[in-house]
Amino acid sequence: MNFRTLLTLAASSAVASADSVYLVAKSNSTEVNGNGVGFAHEGAGINYGFLGTGKGSTLSYSAADKQLTLDTGVEQFFRVSGGFVAASVEGPDAAITFDSNDYLLVNGSSSYFYACKNTNDPYKYSASSYEVMYYPENAPSGCLSLTLQKKDVSGPSSSGAPTTTPGSNSTIPVTSSTLSTSSVTASHSAVNSTSIFTDAAAAMDYAPAGSFFALVGLAAALI
Structure with a gap:
């Protein structure tokens, strides 16, 4: 058996050992409980996690490597540095595992996982949608505590079929809701609700499922 054949077999084995999953929020708050995590493009090589109805972005989990990737x-790695939950080309920053109930462990x-508004994310999506954040200490007031649970992509969705979005295999329409007036930490100062995405958020209230991420894709293409 030659070296090229060995490499092919090794690659095939790695693919076979990775599970296709998505993440959902579990929370005492009915605003976010059961919502999927979709990763929206917000910069070169980075996608931030947001909550919405339906299945989240499809991720690959390798138990051997203890990593989630998008x-x-x-390849982008699940990361929690700097408070933001993101998929990034920077590489992993923690060991990712799951407990016996499929809850994600960092x-x-x-x-330390929270759903927050007004996080000062680059494209200001959090002005109208809950962003998934990670605060080991000093979580801003107004954020909603949650845990993340993995679901098998092949399993049933409790909120209907997923929709396709930029930067992922499948993801979710993010749900619009009343803006939080809470402030966040100095590194994530609150943004004014009259940001450049105010019109997009308003349109989202009356648009069909998936329209928010269509607007996201358009905005990303223009920036």
């Missing part, structure tokens, strides 16, 4: 044409803990 395929956007390049370095062994399922705690």
Whole structure:
């Protein structure tokens, strides 16, 4: 058996060992409980996690590597640095595992995940949609505590069929709701609700499922 054949077999084995999953929020808040996590493009090589109805973005999980990845044409790793939950080409920053109930563990803990508004994300999507954040300490007031649970992509969705979005295999329409007036930490100062995405958020209230991410894709293409 030659070296090329060995490489092919190794690659096939790695693909076979990865599970296709998506993440849903579990929370005492009915605003976000059961919502899927979709990763929206917000910069070169980085996608931030947002909550909405339906299945979230399709991710690959390798138990051997203890990593979640998003395929956007390049491999992006699930990261929690700087408060933001993101998929990034920077590479992994923690060991990702799951407990017996399929709750996501960062370095062994399922705690510190929150749904927040007005996080000062680059494209200001959090002015109208809940962003998934990670605060081991000093979580801003107004954020909603949650845990993340993995679901098998082949399993049934409780909120209907997924919709396709830029940068992922499948994802979710993000739900619009009343803006939070809470402030966030200095590094994520609150944004004014009259940001450049106010009109997009208003249109989203009356648009069919998936229209928000269509607007996201358009905006990303123009920036």
